[in-house]
Amino acid sequence: MKNAFTVDVEDYFQVEGFADAIDRSAWESFSTRVGSSTSILLEMLAKHKVRATFFVLGWVARKHPEIVRRIVADGHEIASHGMSHRLIYTQAPAEFRRETRDAKALLEDLAQKPVVGYRAATYSITRRSLWALDILCEEGFQYDSSIFPMRHDRYGIPDAEAKPHVLTTPSGSRLVEFPISVLRYWGAKIPVAGGGYFRLFPYGVTRWALRKLNAQQQEFVFYVHPWEVDPGQPRVEKARATSRFRHYLNLDRCAGRLGRLLGDFEFDTMYSVLARRNLLAPL
Numbered sequence: 001m002k003n004a005f006t007v008d009v010e011d012y013f014q015v016e017g018f019a020d021a022i023d024r025s026a027w028e029s030f031s032t033r034v035g036s037s038t039s040i041l042l043e044m045l046a047k048h049k050v051r052a053t054f055f056v057l058g059w060v061a062r063k064h065p066e067i068v069r070r071i072v073a074d075g076h077e078i079a080s081h082g083m084s085h086r087l088i089y090t091q092a093p094a095e096f097r098r099e100t101r102d103a104k105a106l107l108e109d110l111a112q113k114p115v116v117g118y119r120a121a122t123y124s125i126t127r128r129s130l131w132a133l134d135i136l137c138e139e140g141f142q143y144d145s146s147i148f149p150m151r152h153d154r155y156g157i158p159d160a161e162a163k164p165h166v167l168t169t170p171s172g173s174r175l176v177e178f179p180i181s182v183l184r185y186w187g188a189k190i191p192v193a194g195g196g197y198f199r200l201f202p203y204g205v206t207r208w209a210l211r212k213l214n215a216q217q218q219e220f221v222f223y224v225h226p227w228e229v230d231p232g233q234p235r236v237e238k239a240r241a242t243s244r245f246r247h248y249l250n251l252d253r254c255a256g257r258l259g260r261l262l263g264d265f266e267f268d269t270m271y272s273v274l275a276r277r278n279l280l281a282p283l
């Protein structure tokens with residue numbers, strides 16, 4: 001069973017956990033590391049002959065168009081991670097529409113292909129921002145992967161459908177949703193999809209949980225950020241302790257675990273996985 005391997009392409013200083021310590025206006029003053037860390041991921045994917053979906057932040061694409069071109073040249077899918085990494089539920093709909101449209105146009109120009117997939121910064125499509133799904137439909141997106149079906153301080157719709165499905169937006173349109181994967185186990189929900197959870201749990205636990213999902217005929221989505229394979233990144237000491245814990249936990253183990261994951265499971269782009277489920281048109 002093919003699962004979706006996804007990468008959210010952003011730099012270490014752009015994560016929501018550091019937003020209190022690093023203002024957006026200061027981003028330009030940081031020396032970027034996203035190019036070299038994305039290369040590490042591209043090399044791993046090439047070695048395992050895996051095609052993935054890269055949700056690229058518009059800010060990164062504008063500053064480093066060569067990263068987008070390289071991802072495309074390697075045969076991967078380009079999708080959108082928005083422009084500015086603002087939480088959707090803190091944006092006005094008009095502002096969200098403008099930057100979503102700008103990022104899509106920019107990415108399509110660089111990729112020379114339609115960009116039809118979207119992932120919100122910090123999975124910030126929640127009950128408060130479901131209106132964003134209508135805007136995604138209107139702006140030409142075919143699928144979204146922003147809903148985390150569990151409770152968390154920054155994101156999550158705890159009772160949301162956990163499998164890939166067609167959802168109905170508030171105004172009645174249809175949009176394909178690939179929710180972030182969780183395993184239901186003895187009444188609990190275990191987040192097994194990647195990121196900080198992948199670095200937190202021992203790899204054996206992750207493999208057990210992902211195998212269980214596949215055994216239930218459920219494809220999972222795995223996500224990782226380039227900065228998670230860059231243990232040498234500068235430390236943001238001003239950030240809150242919880243944010244630093246989440247960000248720096250086991251960074252040095254991530255690349256090794258990824259190598260095992262790529263060997264143990266089968267992956268493809270998110271579009272291909274959804275098309276195989278007949279939720280999207282065949283490529």
Ligand SMILES: [Zn+2]
Pocket residue numbers: 008010081085120121122
């Ligand atoms: Zn992000």
